[in-house]
Amino acid sequence: MKEDELKKTIYQMLKEIAPDTEPLNLKDEENIQETLYIDSYDALQFIVALDERLGVEIPEQDYGKVKSIKDLISYLKTKIKIT
Amino acid sequence: MIEFQMPSLGADMEDGTLVAWKKKPGDFVSRGDIIAEVETQKGLIEIEVFDQGILGELLIKEGTKVAVGTVMALIREKSEIDVEKEVIELQPIEEKVAFEISPKITEERKQKITPLARRIAVENNIDFSKIIGTGEDGAITKEDIEKAQTLKYQHFKIGNGEEKFAKKEILIKKEIIESATESIRMAVAAAMSKSNKEIPHYYIEKKIDMSKALKWLQEANKNRTVKERLLPASLLIKATALALVEFPDLNATWNNGLQLKKEINIGFVVSLRTGGIIVPAIHQANTKTIDEIMAALNDIIPRARALKLRSSELSDSTITITNIGEGGAETVFGVIYPPQVAIIGFGSSIELPFAENGMLGIRTVIKVTLAGDHRATDGLIGSRFLSSINKYLLNPELL
Numbered sequence A: 001m002k003e004d005e006l007k008k009t010i011y012q013m014l015k016e017i018a019p020d021t022e023p024l025n026l027k028d029e030e031n032i033q034e035t036l037y038i039d040s041y042d043a044l045q046f047i048v049a050l051d052e053r054l055g056v057e058i059p060e061q062d063y064g065k066v067k068s069i070k071d072l073i074s075y076l077k078t079k080i081k082i083t
Numbered sequence B: 001m002i003e004f005q006m007p008s009l010g011a012d013m014e015d016g017t018l019v020a021w022k023k024k025p026g027d028f029v030s031r032g033d034i035i036a037e038v039e040t041q042k043g044l045i046e047i048e049v050f051d052q053g054i055l056g057e058l059l060i061k062e063g064t065k066v067a068v069g070t071v072m073a074l075i076r077e078k079s080e081i082d083v084e085k086e087v088i089e090l091q092p093i094e095e096k097v098a099f100e101i102s103p104k105i106t107e108e109r110k111q112k113i114t115p116l117a118r119r120i121a122v123e124n125n126i127d128f129s130k131i132i133g134t135g136e137d138g139a140i141t142k143e144d145i146e147k148a149q150t151l152k153y154q155h156f157k158i159g160n161g162e163e164k165f166a167k168k169e170i171l172i173k174k175e176i177i178e179s180a181t182e183s184i185r186m187a188v189a190a191a192m193s194k195s196n197k198e199i200p201h202y203y204i205e206k207k208i209d210m211s212k213a214l215k216w217l218q219e220a221n222k223n224r225t226v227k228e229r230l231l232p233a234s235l236l237i238k239a240t241a242l243a244l245v246e247f248p249d250l251n252a253t254w255n256n257g258l259q260l261k262k263e264i265n266i267g268f269v270v271s272l273r274t275g276g277i278i279v280p281a282i283h284q285a286n287t288k289t290i291d292e293i294m295a296a297l298n299d300i301i302p303r304a305r306a307l308k309l310r311s312s313e314l315s316d317s318t319i320t321i322t323n324i325g326e327g328g329a330e331t332v333f334g335v336i337y338p339p340q341v342a343i344i345g346f347g348s349s350i351e352l353p354f355a356e357n358g359m360l361g362i363r364t365v366i367k368v369t370l371a372g373d374h375r376a377t378d379g380l381i382g383s384r385f386l387s388s389i390n391k392y393l394l395n396p397e398l399l
Helices: A003-017 A040-054 A060-066 A069-077 B078-083 B085-090 B103-110 B115-123 B142-154 B162-198 B211-222 B232-246 B290-305 B311-315 B379-394
Strands: B002-005 B015-021 B034-040 B043-048 B053-058 B065-067 B071-076 B201-209 B252-254 B258-260 B266-268 B319-323 B342-346 B350-356 B359-373
Touching: A003 A040, A003 A069, A040 B232, A060 A069, A060 B211, B015 B115, B034 B115, B043 B311, B115 B142, B201 B350, B201 B379, B211 B232, B211 B359, B211 B379, B232 B266, B232 B290, B232 B319, B232 B342, B232 B379, B359 B379
Parallel strands: B266 B319, B319 B342
Antiparallel strands: B002 B071, B015 B034, B015 B065, B034 B043, B053 B071, B201 B359, B252 B258, B342 B359, B350 B359
């Protein structure tokens, strides 16, 4: 998967979880959950979506490593092949 | 004959609009069956029936707004059916039932239409009897209704570019969301005003060391797939439910005196992203396992957000929990939902210096509050109750 495709998929998933927000305006370093006002329940739905669409199961102890788009992409790079 | 009435889904509900009958005359209904869909301030609610029998006359037309308590249909009890058995055999039920609704409406019922499409049609006064459905088996879909709406709209406005179609569709969706948001706002306003006017609240707070509970949760989640993972909220709900078994005076309603409730049905506050709250009930939470509570949350949260709950979920709560979750305010003092007598507020989890047995350490802490109805209980009961919640969260293996 190409990095820009991956990013697009992530934005899409966030838009589904928080339809009234504009994930595209999210800066790469910003805290996703805080900026888009995503609660713990929806945060878990995002983790579930990452597993379902990308096949990456993020263990609970790694939640801290995926707080921003930038961190999330670096994390995903260690799990799936991204060009 | 049993009268099936428009139920009250909260102290603030005065009326509801019948959107669709889900059963037809002659159908056998039993407790828990969904008999109708009703549009209320809290969204499109599936109304359950609490009796058993054969559905008789439908007295209310679909699309009609009726007050709480209005008789909407008649249900014939089993005993009545036995007595009238011979008559029934001679006269099939379908023919025997007197329809008060016009033949045109009866025809409409035969036409297949999805619930969402029906809702949009009713809300926008669209006569769907003439629409040819494009869905499965010719069912009318949301898209068909929206298209009809667009065409209706275009009688007034010139121009039919594709973009305009799309814009109008978005506009319709936005209007539906906005009207739901507004009515929920009004429902919250009515209930909270009543509470503030009638209930003398008292407030108490306790800090709970969550280290053990969260460690237990982390261990439990290690062996679970992503979908099966538990959220801290499930532990908070179970601990509260168990503590309520010890303090039944808080699991009650006040109506010219204290009325204890047999079941512990926890109303869990779900915030809507567009504003407002919905409080669906988790039934008999004290008897559920943590996994069952989590499954209940996974079931009701998305439905609450989509404003699609069942009547029992909106009307059965015996107490309320509001949970701020991660990263939010540290303390929340609730306003009691009448006629309940207590609301429990869990703040966000925070790391704090925590002294225990003369030692100081850093612990993850949650501040739990109780707002109690002072007519029903006193601070002492409230304080013991919070200590009981604390006891369960310090010993998660008890949950």
